[in-house]
Amino acid sequence: MNVRIRGQVSVTAGSDPLYVIDGFPITGTIGNLNPDEIEDISILKDAASTSLYGSRAANGVVLITTKTAKPGKTTVSFNTYVGTQKVPMKGRLEMMNAEEFALFKKQSYEDAGDPVPAEFANPEQYRDKNNDWYGAVLRRAPIQSYNLSVTTSRENMSSTLVAGIFNQQGVVINNEYKRYTLRLNNKYNLSDKVTLGFNAAPQYVYDNTPRTDGDRGNGILFNALHTWPVMPIYDENGELTLYNRFDGQDKNTGNIYSYPNWVRAAGELVNETRDINLLGNGYVQYEPIKGLKLRSSLNVEYLNKKWFFFNPSTATWQMNVPIPTTARTNRQSLENMGWLNENMVTYTKSIGNHNFEILAGFTKQRFKQEFSTISADTYTDDRLPTIQGALNINRGGTLNGVNDWTLSSYISRLTYNYKGRYLFTAAVRADGSSRFGSNNLWGTFPSASAGWVISDEAFMEPVLPVSFAKIRASFGVIGNNNIGNYTSHALINSTVNAAFGDQVAPGAAVVSIANPNLGWERTRQFDIGLDLGLFNDRIQFIYDFYTKRTTNLLYAVQLPQESGFGNFNDNIGEIKFWGHEFSITSKNLVGNLKWNTNFNISFNRNKVMALAEGIDRVYGTFHITQVGKPFGQFYGLIKDGYYMNQEELAASPVVPGRSVVGGIKYRDLNGDKVITNGGDKDDRTIIGNPFPDFTYGITNSLKYKNWDFEITGSGSQGNELWMRHLYSTANLDGVFNMVRKANDRFRAQRQPDGTYTMITPGNGLFGQTARRDGNLTGLERDWASSHFVFDASFFTIKNITLGYTIQAKNRYFQSARLYGSIQQAYVFTKYWGGNNPETSGNGAGDGDGGNLSQGIDFSNYPVPRTFTVGINLNF
Numbered sequence: 001m002n003v004r005i006r007g008q009v010s011v012t013a014g015s016d017p018l019y020v021i022d023g024f025p026i027t028g029t030i031g032n033l034n035p036d037e038i039e040d041i042s043i044l045k046d047a048a049s050t051s052l053y054g055s056r057a058a059n060g061v062v063l064i065t066t067k068t069a070k071p072g073k074t075t076v077s078f079n080t081y082v083g084t085q086k087v088p089m090k091g092r093l094e095m096m097n098a099e100e101f102a103l104f105k106k107q108s109y110e111d112a113g114d115p116v117p118a119e120f121a122n123p124e125q126y127r128d129k130n131n132d133w134y135g136a137v138l139r140r141a142p143i144q145s146y147n148l149s150v151t152t153s154r155e156n157m158s159s160t161l162v163a164g165i166f167n168q169q170g171v172v173i174n175n176e177y178k179r180y181t182l183r184l185n186n187k188y189n190l191s192d193k194v195t196l197g198f199n200a201a202p203q204y205v206y207d208n209t210p211r212t213d214g215d216r217g218n219g220i221l222f223n224a225l226h227t228w229p230v231m232p233i234y235d236e237n238g239e240l241t242l243y244n245r246f247d248g249q250d251k252n253t254g255n256i257y258s259y260p261n262w263v264r265a266a267g268e269l270v271n272e273t274r275d276i277n278l279l280g281n282g283y284v285q286y287e288p289i290k291g292l293k294l295r296s297s298l299n300v301e302y303l304n305k306k307w308f309f310f311n312p313s314t315a316t317w318q319m320n321v322p323i324p325t326t327a328r329t330n331r332q333s334l335e336n337m338g339w340l341n342e343n344m345v346t347y348t349k350s351i352g353n354h355n356f357e358i359l360a361g362f363t364k365q366r367f368k369q370e371f372s373t374i375s376a377d378t379y380t381d382d383r384l385p386t387i388q389g390a391l392n393i394n395r396g397g398t399l400n401g402v403n404d405w406t407l408s409s410y411i412s413r414l415t416y417n418y419k420g421r422y423l424f425t426a427a428v429r430a431d432g433s434s435r436f437g438s439n440n441l442w443g444t445f446p447s448a449s450a451g452w453v454i455s456d457e458a459f460m461e462p463v464l465p466v467s468f469a470k471i472r473a474s475f476g477v478i479g480n481n482n483i484g485n486y487t488s489h490a491l492i493n494s495t496v497n498a499a500f501g502d503q504v505a506p507g508a509a510v511v512s513i514a515n516p517n518l519g520w521e522r523t524r525q526f527d528i529g530l531d532l533g534l535f536n537d538r539i540q541f542i543y544d545f546y547t548k549r550t551t552n553l554l555y556a557v558q559l560p561q562e563s564g565f566g567n568f569n570d571n572i573g574e575i576k577f578w579g580h581e582f583s584i585t586s587k588n589l590v591g592n593l594k595w596n597t598n599f600n601i602s603f604n605r606n607k608v609m610a611l612a613e614g615i616d617r618v619y620g621t622f623h624i625t626q627v628g629k630p631f632g633q634f635y636g637l638i639k640d641g642y643y644m645n646q647e648e649l650a651a652s653p654v655v656p657g658r659s660v661v662g663g664i665k666y667r668d669l670n671g672d673k674v675i676t677n678g679g680d681k682d683d684r685t686i687i688g689n690p691f692p693d694f695t696y697g698i699t700n701s702l703k704y705k706n707w708d709f710e711i712t713g714s715g716s717q718g719n720e721l722w723m724r725h726l727y728s729t730a731n732l733d734g735v736f737n738m739v740r741k742a743n744d745r746f747r748a749q750r751q752p753d754g755t756y757t758m759i760t761p762g763n764g765l766f767g768q769t770a771r772r773d774g775n776l777t778g779l780e781r782d783w784a785s786s787h788f789v790f791d792a793s794f795f796t797i798k799n800i801t802l803g804y805t806i807q808a809k810n811r812y813f814q815s816a817r818l819y820g821s822i823q824q825a826y827v828f829t830k831y832w833g834g835n836n837p838e839t840s841g842n843g844a845g846d847g848d849g850g851n852l853s854q855g856i857d858f859s860n861y862p863v864p865r866t867f868t869v870g871i872n873l874n875f
Helices: 045-054 096-113 219-226 262-268 645-652 741-745 772-784
Strands: 018-020 038-044 059-064 074-086 141-153 156-170 176-189 195-207 269-288 292-311 328-351 355-380 389-418 422-433 442-455 468-479 491-502 503-510 520-535 539-558 567-588 595-609 619-620 623-624 635-637 640-641 664-666 685-688 694-704 707-717 720-723 747-750 756-760 789-791 793-804 816-828 865-874
Touching: 038 045, 038 520, 045 059, 045 422, 045 442, 045 468, 096 741, 096 747, 141 865, 156 685, 176 567, 219 262, 328 389, 664 772
Parallel strands: 018 059
Antiparallel strands: 038 059, 074 141, 074 865, 141 156, 156 176, 176 195, 195 269, 269 292, 292 328, 328 355, 355 389, 389 422, 422 442, 442 468, 468 520, 491 503, 520 539, 539 567, 567 595, 595 694, 619 623, 623 635, 635 685, 640 664, 694 707, 707 793, 720 789, 747 756, 793 816, 816 865
16 A cells, blocks of 8 residues: 655655654554554644654655543443455456457467467367466455454543454465554553653564566466466366466467466465564653643664565466476565654743743654575475575575664744634754765754634624634645665675686675765645635535645766766755645534535646756656656657558558558657657657546445444546556467457458458457567567556545444443445446556566556556444443
């Protein structure tokens, strides 16, 4: 899961927001946080509200407050739900079945005038004998959750305990996730002046995901789509096959790839992580005089991660790897330790109608990581995948390392209001980060905000429809230091050997250039907004306009080859962001039937204003980031259909020696009558945008007596996806299974003179097969173009919940709520490349492609539809 606030992007310094749990800025994400521990989530977007978090707040802040006891109450609650998950058929990528694929192969041979191999001469022989490899690695999977919460509050202490167990079987075979969590929040009032607090949240997580995601050859799901449906999943004895390829009498079937059994691979590959996490903090607060509070806290986070990968000799996630293969393992042990000490002084004072709060403080944070990796292979027995059981320890894959960083900060803030009507806040934070050069360690980040509650003014009293009105504005500078560690230093490779005569001696060499001036990436942001309540707040309206500029972008600038180095980390360029955000909450009905609606919509834009000196563009995978254009746009040739006949081919710009009738036709942008992919006469241009025109969400909540009903949806309009899997799932050479839409392709008959005449134009989506001229199909398959770019606008019904509450019957029992819900209920979209139009991945299957390469669909892990029933018991 990736979160972006206001569309924030950086070239290389990351775009994830800062997550703050109970005041502690954690170094990771909240993917493993137990939702039942959460009391409240707030999103900080403008510079004034994020400024106190300084160095990592450039991408916004997600504030999470966990549950605490309510004064004077002791409560016990038990929440549980069970459910089932399944990938719906609607939305899956439709591939050819066995009969369709055999017919495709037969026609491709016939169109080329070649003999049809016996395996495809009679496609009807495969009727009702389809092997759906993708469907075979999926399953219906259970999900269950159990949570117990106990809170108590007395005169001098309060305590909250939340314990949870979560078990989710994935919809892919052998995928499993387990989470065991415990949270204890305690607060002690030692006296009227001294308060102590202690929170601890240990957690254990187990996750096994058997190489599901990735490009061709890297991910089981992607590979399963490619496998010929005429190849059997099970042998004649009902056992899973080991290895599939056509070994018939005619070897010229086009089967240049061999396939292991992906069902076996999903079941036998082990790719598991075991995490032990701990978040803890303690604080003491002393109030020597009324209004003056001194607070010191120590926050700790700890992670111990064990990763184990085992590839037995009977399975693999890669194509064209013979079975049995070389069994191998990878092990990694990683330990993270971080702490944050905060020391704050707060003074609150009211003089008449003037109210002040002054805050000052100092914080110190440190993070350290140690890791080791061992890679081994060639096991004599798959049942003993231990290190000592391997015949070979791979030195290239065996390593260990340490890295750490520190951050020191000084904070001050003044908050003032007059009668709660006129509001003003000013803050400044100075951060020193070890990640930057010695000449630029410190960054200063000021901010200011002002607000005016207009509805409190006398002149607004006659305006009866307006129950509340406030205008506000803020300006501030915030920073970003997410560049990794040691990038400002000259790094040394100590494994470089040197030759002295006939002797080889170990040595070391400098592999990067130091930059003592490497400094903070900065974002200046201005925000103005309006909060409006109408008709006694029956309607609440919020509007924000923001504009921000990110400068001193952290980037590895390429160096001339003769320098001996590849790149140089420096601060370059500038990106401008701006947008409009609207939110409306309405109480449509307030009687016995209560109906509330919340709707929000956001329009976010960005433009690259500058890059490095002498550089006006940066390339990503199928993308370009160019001065004067939005960030990370799709880049390639423009598809102009197909050459319909020999006359059109002769009169049109072509790729010399490769364009044919029925072949893809590209637009000649420079007018030289030749299609050029790169170089000085490049015909490539911007062909799409992964960013949406707008995003929106809507929630409707209804309540009638003891019944409650809620439906939530979200959508995106105008975003596009690069359907990366088409380069192989629509490979016209027929070496892989094909998308079903290729049944209606351009067909042309090869003539004795080598030209082609059209049989049918198809639907305009795919060209002709041209078997004898395999390099011709590569123009459509391998050249980046608008052929791969599709509208991915969508609206998803994210959740539908119906519940019934049984009210308290005695003093020991407060209430019980029974409910049922559907998650990912339905996706409305024209996108046909898969069931998740929100996807974005990279070829390795371990990320979203980064900021320079967003919006790539590798047919990654599908989003299931989940049905659950649950009960909440309160005592």
